[in-house]
Each structure stands twice: as C-alpha cells, then as structure tokens.
Amino acid sequence: MHSGNSGIALFLASAYKLTGKPKYKDISLAALHQVRLAAKQDKKTKNLMSERMSLGAAIGLGSMIYALTRISQLIQDPELLEYAKLIANFITPARIEQDTKIDIMDGAAGALLGLLALYEATQEQEVLEKARYCGDHLLKMRKAAKGGELVWATANNRLLTGFSHGAAGIAYALFRLYQASGQQDYYNAAADGVAFETRLYNARVKNWPDLLRSTESEIAYGKTWCHGAPGIGLARLGGMPVFDNTQVRQDIQDALETTSGLFNNGLDTLCCGNAGRWDLLLKAGTSLQETHWIDQAREEAYRTIQQRTMKGYFQLPYGMGDRGEIFQVGFFHGLSGIGYQLLRAIDPDLPSVLLWE
Numbered sequence: 001m002h003s004g005n006s007g008i009a010l011f012l013a014s015a016y017k018l019t020g021k022p023k024y025k026d027i028s029l030a031a032l033h034q035v036r037l038a039a040k041q042d043k044k045t046k047n048l049m050s051e052r053m054s055l056g057a058a059i060g061l062g063s064m065i066y067a068l069t070r071i072s073q074l075i076q077d078p079e080l081l082e083y084a085k086l087i088a089n090f091i092t093p094a095r096i097e098q099d100t101k102i103d104i105m106d107g108a109a110g111a112l113l114g115l116l117a118l119y120e121a122t123q124e125q126e127v128l129e130k131a132r133y134c135g136d137h138l139l140k141m142r143k144a145a146k147g148g149e150l151v152w153a154t155a156n157n158r159l160l161t162g163f164s165h166g167a168a169g170i171a172y173a174l175f176r177l178y179q180a181s182g183q184q185d186y187y188n189a190a191a192d193g194v195a196f197e198t199r200l201y202n203a204r205v206k207n208w209p210d211l212l213r214s215t216e217s218e219i220a221y222g223k224t225w226c227h228g229a230p231g232i233g234l235a236r237l238g239g240m241p242v243f244d245n246t247q248v249r250q251d252i253q254d255a256l257e258t259t260s261g262l263f264n265n266g267l268d269t270l271c272c273g274n275a276g277r278w279d280l281l282l283k284a285g286t287s288l289q290e291t292h293w294i295d296q297a298r299e300e301a302y303r304t305i306q307q308r309t310m311k312g313y314f315q316l317p318y319g320m321g322d323r324g325e326i327f328q329v330g331f332f333h334g335l336s337g338i339g340y341q342l343l344r345a346i347d348p349d350l351p352s353v354l355l356w357e
C-alpha cells in the first residue's frame with residue numbers, strides 16, 4: 001500500500017464511493033489485478049509475496065489485507081474479501097516468530113491491524129487467532145526502558161516514540177486487539193507504551209522527542225504523522241474507545257495545538273507531510289465532536305490545492321530541484337495518498353487509513 005497498486009486502488013475505490021462514477025471502480029479493480037494473481041499462486045510455486053514481503057500495514061502483507069478489505073466495502077465487491085483471506089494465510093505463526101521489525105510499517109503490529117480489519121468484516125475466528133499470534137509476539141519482544149516500562153526496540157534497535165516505528169503505533173494496535181479479544185495482557189502492554197511516551201514528553205515544545213533522529217548532543221522533535229505530535233495525537237484518538245483518561249485527553253490537545261501550527265510546511269504527502277497532519281484534525285473533529293477541527297483541516301486542504309494550482313505540482317519527496325519532477329503516485333509518498341485525504345476532507349466519515357480503520 002505504501003508505494004504500490006493497493007494504495008492507488010484504495011484511493012480510486014474511495015473516489016467511486018463519493019462520486020458514483022463507474023470508471024473509478026473499474027480502474028481500482030484493474031489496479032488490483034497483480035495483487036489478486038499473487039494471492040492465488042499455488043503454494044508449491046515460489047511465492048515472492050509470501051516468502052519475501054514483510055508483515056507490515058504500510059509495506060507488507062498487512063497492507064494488502066487492509067486495502068482489499070476496505071475496497072471490498074467501498075465498491076461492494078465481497079469477492080475481494082476472499083483474496084484478503086488468501087493473503088492472510090501467508091501470515092503463519094512461523095512468519096510471525098521470525099519478525100524482528102515488529103512496528104506498524106513493516107512488522108507484526110502492522111499485520112495485526114490488517115488482520116483486525118479483515119476480522120471485523122468477516123467475524124472469522126481463524127483471522128482473530130492470527131491477530132492474537134501477532135499480539136503475543138509483540139508481548140514477547142518488549143525490552144525494559146530506563147523508566148522501567150516494557151516497550152519495543154524497532155528501527156536501528158532503538159526504543160522509539162511515534163506512530164510509524166514507535167510506541168504510539170504499536171500501543172494503538174494492541175488497544176485495538178484488546179478491544180477485539182478482551183485479553184488484558186494486550187491492554188497492559190499498550191498502556192506501558194503510552195507511559196513510556198508520557199515520560200519523555202517535553203511540555204516546553206509540546207511534543208515528543210524523535211529518538212530515531214536525536215543524537216547525544218541534540219534532541220529532534222518530529223512534525224509529521226510518522227514521527228512526532230501529529231501521529232501520536234492520532235494514536236491517542238484511535239485508542240480512546242478503550243483507553244481514555246485525563247492524560248490521554250491532554251496528549252490529544254497538546255498534539256492538536258502543536259500540529260495546528262505546522263501546515264504548509266514542506267511536503268504535501270500523507271506519511272511525512274501536510275496530508276497526514278490533516279488526519280489528526282479530521283479524527284479529532286469526528287471523535288471529539290469538535291467540528292472546528294474539521295473546518296481547519298478543510299482550510300488547510302484548500303490552501304494546499306491553491307499552492308498546487310499556482311506552482312503546477314504538489315510538493316513530493318525525491319523531487320529534482322524545486323519542482324518535484326519525479327512522478328509519484330504511491331499512497332504514502334505520492335499523489336494517491338494526497339487524493340485520498342482530499343476526499344476525506346470532503347467526507348470525514350471515510351475511514352482514517354493512517355489508523356487502519
């Protein structure tokens with residue numbers, strides 16, 4: 001979903017949902033052609049998807065399970081759920097045990113979110129059991145932080161804050177699993193992850209340190225969904241159905257205040273730019289019933305469109321010079337993700353993909 005056809009197909013299916021134009025549905029299904037072929041490969045055939053892909057919700061098997069599940073609902077095509085189940089079969093206990101990345105982007109926490117989307121759609125206990133394997137693996141992979149919390153070493157074998165690779169995202173996934181399974185161990189582990197981030201919070205800058213980019217001489221503070229206040233605030237909002245207290249509410253308000261001042265700052269993309277920041281405001285508007293956040297998200301989306309009209313291009317990563325010459329259509333770093341968030345600004349009831357709703 002990160003850079004491939006699944007994310008593009010999800011955007012197009014959402015465009016069909018909002019406009020009713022059949023061409024978007026047709027192109028969405030066409031974009032999924034290779035995914036469906038790979039899902040049906042014979043087990044005796046060397047299957048690059050099952051053997052070499054990671055488990056994650058952005059880059060791996062979990063991302064395709066999620067995309068197929070949501071697209072099936074957006075275009076009302078139940079056959080796509082069968083393909084999602086085929087891909088879920090590639091997530092075996094042995095694959096989960098081998099996972100060392102464990103985060104949302106590449107690892108078991110991401111697989112967990114994809115599987116939970118499929119379970120919610122099918123209510124098949126076998127799918128929930130796979131999700132629990134992922135949760136149990138996350139419990140086993142914890143390490144003690146300096147404050148005594150048990151958390152997860154991910155990128156560069158470091159204990160990190162944030163959504164994409166850090167404690168916020170993994171804790172959110174475990175809260176979702178607790179909600180589906182009722183197993184208290186998942187809740188306790190997730191609460192420990194939140195406590196780890198709470199201890200590291202800097203009230204002066206109203207943000208959490210980006211420990212992946214920090215050095216001994218300088219503390220970095222992320223400003224995007226993947227690292228920093230926008231993603232951490234979104235994770236807290238996503239976990240509120242089972243984890244809601246005064247500290248959580250304060251975290252959300254701090255994240256909203258910090259994020260409100262970050263727009264039109266750099267990239268326009270979902271993962272690392274303005275489109276990802278909109279999601280915190282949209283989710284706050286719907287979850288907290290504070291519609292002024294939705295209004296601000298729409299204003300920021302409109303400004304982004306205005307800038308694109310004036311410049312002739314969106315601000316994308318990996319560009320050449322000032323114009324972003326490399327054409328990128330992927331979901332997290334390209335046009336389809338920006339397009340999806342523009343649709344979500346129109347209709348905030350579209351699911352938050354950055355929460356794998």
